Amino acid sequence: MNNQHPDASASTRKENSEALSEQEVMMLLEEVTDPEIPVLNVVEMGIVRRVEKSGQEAGFRVVITPTYSGCPAMNAIEQAILEKMMEKGIRPVDVVTDHREPWTTDWMTSEAKRKLKEYGIAPPPPTGDDSDFLSTLKSSQKIVPCPFCDSLETELRSEFGSTACKSLYYCHGCSQPFEHFKCI
Amino acid sequence: MSTFDEIPKTQQEALRTVVLWLADDRLIHGHRLSEWAGHGPELEEDLALANMALDMIGHASSLYAYVAKLEGREEEDYHAYFRDDIDFTNCAMVELPRGDFAFTMARQFLFSVHAFLLYQALMDVLEDEELAGILKKHFKEIRYHLRHSGEWMRRLGDGTDESRERVQHALDDLWMYTGELFTSNAHIEATVRFEVFTDPATLHAPWMEMVRQVLDDATLTMPDQNQYMFDGARQGRHTEHLGRLLAEMQFLRRSYPDASWT
Ligand SMILES: [Zn+2]
Numbered sequence: 001m002n003n004q005h006p007d008a009s010a011s012t013r014k015e016n017s018e019a020l021s022e023q024e025v026m027m028l029l030e031e032v033t034d035p036e037i038p039v040l041n042v043v044e045m046g047i048v049r050r051v052e053k054s055g056q057e058a059g060f061r062v063v064i065t066p067t068y069s070g071c072p073a074m075n076a077i078e079q080a081i082l083e084k085m086m087e088k089g090i091r092p093v094d095v096v097t098d099h100r101e102p103w104t105t106d107w108m109t110s111e112a113k114r115k116l117k118e119y120g121i122a123p124p125p126p127t128g129d130d131s132d133f134l135s136t137l138k139s140s141q142k143i144v145p146c147p148f149c150d151s152l153e154t155e156l157r158s159e160f161g162s163t164a165c166k167s168l169y170y171c172h173g174c175s176q177p178f179e180h181f182k183c184i
Numbered sequence: 185m186s187t188f189d190e191i192p193k194t195q196q197e198a199l200r201t202v203v204l205w206l207a208d209d210r211l212i213h214g215h216r217l218s219e220w221a222g223h224g225p226e227l228e229e230d231l232a233l234a235n236m237a238l239d240m241i242g243h244a245s246s247l248y249a250y251v252a253k254l255e256g257r258e259e260e261d262y263h264a265y266f267r268d269d270i271d272f273t274n275c276a277m278v279e280l281p282r283g284d285f286a287f288t289m290a291r292q293f294l295f296s297v298h299a300f301l302l303y304q305a306l307m308d309v310l311e312d313e314e315l316a317g318i319l320k321k322h323f324k325e326i327r328y329h330l331r332h333s334g335e336w337m338r339r340l341g342d343g344t345d346e347s348r349e350r351v352q353h354a355l356d357d358l359w360m361y362t363g364e365l366f367t368s369n370a371h372i373e374a375t376v377r378f379e380v381f382t383d384p385a386t387l388h389a390p391w392m393e394m395v396r397q398v399l400d401d402a403t404l405t406m407p408d409q410n411q412y413m414f415d416g417a418r419q420g421r422h423t424e425h426l427g428r429l430l431a432e433m434q435f436l437r438r439s440y441p442d443a444s445w446t
Contacts, residue, residue, distance in 0.1 A: 068239070102317060
């Protein structure tokens with residue numbers, strides 16, 4: 001399938017990408033959303049670590065990091081980044097995965113956390129809050145406010161929700177189940 | 185911190201071998217967990233088991249990819265699909281049939297305590313930045329597996345007569361397969377000598393301590409430590425169960441090596 005944008009002829013493509021800076025490419029990547037949480041883009045999620053000039057022609061290297069090991073969306077994200085770059089006439093583009101620093105929910109921007117709550121998913125607190133409840137080998141005792149009514153009367157139902165990144169809570173304030181984006 | 189290329193060749197080979205057994209443990213365990221999909225005792229637990237299976241297979245996949253890169257292979261699938269049972273170096277515990285829910289959770293718990301301690305030690309000694317980064321990522325997820333299975337040990341042990349009996353039975357049956365987690369072999373010894381890996385024997389005392397803490401809480405009994413311990417799976421001497429598991433897992437890929445999803 002050809003994902004090329006109709007008006008991106010060969011010549012404008014080259015001009016486009018020569019004129020762009022790393023920051024501008026980063027801004028274009030904000031148009032790529034996470035397939036599992038469509039209100040968030042891959043930049044504010046902290047999935048895109050950096051954009052570099054690749055040194056060959058006017059190309060760029062986009063460095064990403066996986067959120068969860070078992071996340072089936074990573075291939076889709078890589079593909080979506082390539083398609084977006086092609087649509088914008090930027091090439092050649094390499095998407096490379098950097099494993100050296102593992103992704104943490106602390107890399108999500110506060111704007112991303114706000115959008116998450118608006119979307120109905122309780123956002124992750126800073127990871128520092130998470131450290132103590134491991135030592136007891138007991139489930140999370142931390143209080144997660146309900147994203148719908150802000151009640152603190154909530155209860156952990158399962159450490160694992162519909163996807164690897166979420167756990168399942170129940171709110172006694174508004175009697176609704178909700179998902180919490182796990183802090184890792 | 186350094187990269188793999190800076191490590192001498194003999195050390196590379198030793199490290200490659202132990203990373204492969206780390207990966208094999210996770211692939212086979214992940215496969216056993218995936219057999220629960222659609223059969224969990226309740227919806228939440230069905231999701232939890234499927235998620236843990238995905239995590240484990242994801243861990244295996246990133247470790248296989250690391251090994252494939254060392255070997256100059258294009259992709260990581262070779263190790264999962266085109267080796268025979270005697271080539272697999274996973275411990276026997278993970279290849280045992282999934283049994284009932286108590287058995288699955290007891291195995292998850294014993295394995296997760298081991299994984300938690302092993303990774304903790306490895307993150308300290310590993311010089312290769314990429315491998316250390318991969319393990320750091322897995323470690324975050326291992327913490328969830330450990331908590332989840334630890335909670336279930338308490339719920340089952342301190343639950344009904346039946347749940348208690350079943351989980352105690354599971355622990356007793358599994359115990360003879362735990363010895364292997366702490367035995368060494370020539371490859372592991374080589375990596376320890378080169379200070380690129382950790383001696384599994386040093387994990388035994390903290391493992392016993394962590395397991396005991398949870399079992400005490402769950403009013404369960406520690407099985408007898410002085411019993412026959414199974415050994416040899418890391419050298420390819422597996423139980424009869426691995427061959428059947430591989431037959432199912434590898435059949436499609438071997439019959440249609442060029443098949444693709446699209
Ligand atoms: Zn509420």
